[in-house]
Amino acid sequence: MFPYPSGSLHMGHVRVYTISDTVARYQKMNGKNVIHPIGWDAFGLPAENAAIDRQIAPDLWTKQNISYMKTQLQKLSCSFAWDREIATCDPEYYRWTQDLFLKLYDAGLVYQKEALVNWDPVDQTVLADEQVDENGCSWRSGAKVERKLLKQWFVKTTKFAKDLLDGLDDTSLQDWRDIIKLQKHWIGECDGVSFDFKIIDDSESDKVLSLWTSRPEYIGHVKFVAVSGTHILAKKEGVKNDSETTRLVSVLENPFNKEKIPVYATSEIEFLPMTDSYVGIPDIDEQSTIFAKTHNIPYTPVPRLDSEQEIKNRQTEICAEANRLNIDGHWTSAKLRDWLISRQRYWGTPIPIVHCKKCGSQPVPRKDLPVVLPELSELSQRGGSHLAQVEGWTKTSCPQCRGPAKRETDTMDTFVDSSWYYLRYLDPRNTGEMFDKEKAMRLMPVDLYIGGKEHAVLHLYYARFIAHFLYSLGLLPEREPFKRFLVQGMVMGRTYRIKGTGGIRAGGQNLKRNKAAVKETGEPVVVSWEKMSKSKYNGVDPDEMFKTYGTDTTRLLILADVAPTSSRNWNSNTFPGILNWQKRLWLTIRDFLRHRNNLPPTTTDDQFLSHDDYMFDSRNYYVKGTTFNYVISQQLSVAVSKQQGLTNSIRKMPASIFAHSLQFERALAAQIIMLAPMAPHFASELWSGFVSAPNRHNNSSEIAWDKSVFDQTWPETDMDYNLDLICQVNGCENCVIKLARRDMERISKEEALSLALRQKRSLISAVPYPTMSDKEHEYRLSAWPGEYDR
Incomplete structure (x- = not known):
């Protein structure tokens, strides 16, 4: 995983890049063609906030940090392919991030809608669900996340939910360990289908509501939709979520039969965990039937499908029809949400869309990419950090009618930049396309990927989605981007916290000798191991290590x-x-x-x-x-x-x-x-x-x-050196036979089995039967039926 240019390396960087360099050098010495690349995950809030604090441009701040960290990495003597170096803030890189956005847009996987979103009050931007922790706090700032109603850009990752879930069982994935469990839990069981229903009581005719049901075969018999009090439709109507109120808040159109479907905001329905909507099909589902009767919603008995095969056939027909109508129709889980990529900040990849009053939202033509960020000097004069404040930059012309239009002022989530960077390493100087298809077909997937577990449902999830998408376009040889994953552990330092207040003492300063207490006050101090951090005063400076001990x-x-x-x-x-x-x-x-x-x-x-x-x-x-x-x-x-x-x-x-x-x-x-x-x-x-x-x-x-x-040629064991042929019965080691390497390399499974049986017969014959316990006797009988009896 490439580093964020924070200003200086920490020991976590030293660890991960020493590991990768060791493996890269080993593989080179074993005759492999090795690409050991490096780059910089250079966009994002930390750089922007740091630049604002210092009253300098984010690009200047970022470039300074890259220069210093590059010097440190060179001191570490990593054999990086510096000719492949990339930085996501380089227009020649984010030009292709914008091209990727347009590929998704052309495939119908990008859309803009008004939604209740996660708002970080500190960083003043929205967050994807994956960027909010289990305590409801921002993954970056730690602030308590708020809910806001905003018009945002989304990528329809749910369309690939079933593929992404099934891909986790791919036998090519090695050493993914807990990452697989975490992603499976995040995606959830893909035991239902999502459909887009048009909202017909809204002035904007293009608005749709995505609804999930576990009974897609009966989608033509939907009679109502229920939403919770926190749902966007309930919020727009000002409906509170309480046990006293069930209110009609909207009307939908069933895309399969054009029937009107009422939408109720209610607390009478028991919604599935992490969901806020429910598709009501009375006569099929007891909860739906009770709700329909309570609120006088008319319905008729639903014709039952007689067999599992009939159900599967009907489901296949419905999904195919939904695909034809472009109203989704893909298997996904009830809880999974699409990827919200809009960010209301400056330092990120501009979204290549322009808005025209006459033609609506229009993609920027590829020949006009990259859409380059404006100079910060123009931005800083207005005292903010959002592209909407740069009038000169926002004004443009419509690609369709050539009339006046405005640029999209949201930038992309930085995880879009890092969702495909491993592919740019293959072809970093290509000016005609993201990467050369022939190179990707020959060199992908990545053989070994090294990084932290903390990105299990962030970067690794998004990178897998983009790889699956590009595979569907025929641009990659396999859908999984990373064959083997080495989950790197963190480097921990001693932290000294004052008991009660949680205040941190730098490096244990002013503590009583042989006692965990503050010298001046006697306050007890708790010593623990935590991830190294400047704020915790528990970090080790790699430069000091280089000076003291050498690289x-x-x-x-x-x-x-x-x-x-x-x-x-x-x-x-x-x-x-x-x-x-x-x-x-x-x-x-x-x-x-x-x-x-x-x-x-x-x-x-x-x-x-x-x-x-x-x-x-x-x-x-x-x-x-x-x-x-x-x-x-x-x-x-x-x-x-x-x-x-x-x-x-x-x-x-x-x-x-x-x-x-x-x-x-x-x-x-x-x-x-x-x-x-x-x-x-x-x-x-x-x-x-x-x-x-x-x-x-x-x-x-x-x-x-x-x-x-x-x-030099990597040392090998000699052909006449004896290796261990280990024989197991029911997973338990039973005997070890010494074989010369030359024999080991050519022995067949049948020959190995014969050797093992001969070895056990000689061992058994050397042990008089009366010395065996009944249990051992039974074990030998079960392990070698017939052989031992004879």
Whole structure:
């Protein structure tokens, strides 16, 4: 996930980009073509608010931050493809965000309507439902969200609800863990269909009401619609939601038979959770029948469909007809809402729509993109931060009649910018289209995506929707954009809060020694681990880490001890282990050079062969374990531990092995090569010492003595090294058979089963029957029927 240019890196950035760089370097060293891109999620409220506070333009503030953070990332030595760098605030980027909007518009997936929306009173803008937490607070400002009636732009994400839900069961998705559960919960069960009903008592004839029903096969028999007191139709009529009042507030037209349908604001209906409307079909639903009888709504018995197959056929017909009429007709959940993308602020992508009194709302022609933001100097003179205040910018001409018109003054939610940026990385300098289709077909989906769990129903949901949409247009090879997802844990720092008030003490200053209390007042202090933040005074400055420990040590410190997926408590007590390991590696190369330059005498053959075999075994064991944790389990902290284990094995060897052993030479080369993705500078220094040693023994192609450590072939286990063939019965490990790698790679399932059975027969025959318990006897009978009896 690309960073927001906040001004400086924090340790969370250091962690996520060290992880990604380590994986990228590993894959390059294994012969893969790697795109390891970087960009900036540069639009948004924080930059705008910070710029207003400082009385400077948001674009200037953002560019300054990008410049500084880029310098910090370069200090971190990430192998980013800087020639692919993008920034969402660049007109050459948001031109294609606007083009994406028009693609959605052309497909009938963008619409504008008056709606009750979430209003952030601090940031003075609306929020999508996904941006409001479970406490009803803004995801960004933390303010209590209010409800306002505004005309807004929406993207019809509900049309893809069933696809998005089913896509979460795609077998190509790896390691998504809790994200899948969270998205499934957010989308909900897609057990109903949404239809657009025209509001016929309104002066604006294009207004519609989207209604969901779990019985679409009976949609032609709707007799009334009920809404809660918080629904927009109830609000417009001033109807209060109380048990005493049921009021007629509107009339709809059933698109299937043109019948008029009354809409009541009422509290008599039990609405489904997180919903505020209800489709009444008396005679089918008991609640509908009771309401119709109570309020004298006429209805006739509904002809029943006799079988499940009849119901499915009728549902298919209804949905097809709704699609033909362009009135929705897609399966979705009752609670899911469309994506509200309007934002009433300046620093965002302008929505490419103009409003004409004669022609209505018209899309900006693609040849006129990008619609560029006005200079802030013009905006700041008016003392605000909304495009509606820039009269010179809002005035334009209608693309249809060429008469006077006004530009749309809302900007897009920044999640629109980040919903497709991974595709721009494929083709960042393309001036003719968003991206080249051939490149996307060849290179998508993203093999590994790294980021935080906090975007489970935000960025990840929107990005999946856009990928599904572009796939439906034939522009992508698969509908899911991210194959493997590494959920990165947060970096936590110690926070010192005064008990009762919650006030924070910077870094534990003015606290009594050996006691969690304020020196001056004696007030008790609660020490806890929280996500690093400037406001909590618990952050660690990456620049200070670089100055004190250097880049590579910082990288190793952030990778070691804790798995990438787990939150880590930042504690300097873990530092000595890494520092000591680096020191031991440095001494190892020094000793290697010393012994190769001054060859000591060899030991007796038996001793030498024993040590040489030990090096052969150690190299293979740790190469296998380290490689597995690099790429299969992605437990990079365990990969560090495995490498430390190899160092321990190497350090045990006597001088004669340093000087004369081929297997020692191979093991030391593997040690440095496997370290290179994590600590590139340090590994390069070690390698330069290693290849300068005289009296080499390995003259095969395994080690390229004249090339850098990054141009080496990744170490592999030897073909005659024994690997474990693990045999399980009902998921429980039953025996382990040692097989040489060359045999393991070509053994068939049938041969493996035969080996396992022979292994168990030999084990059973070695154990006299009377020593077995009845339970063990029964287990053997069930595990190998016939074999054990015989």
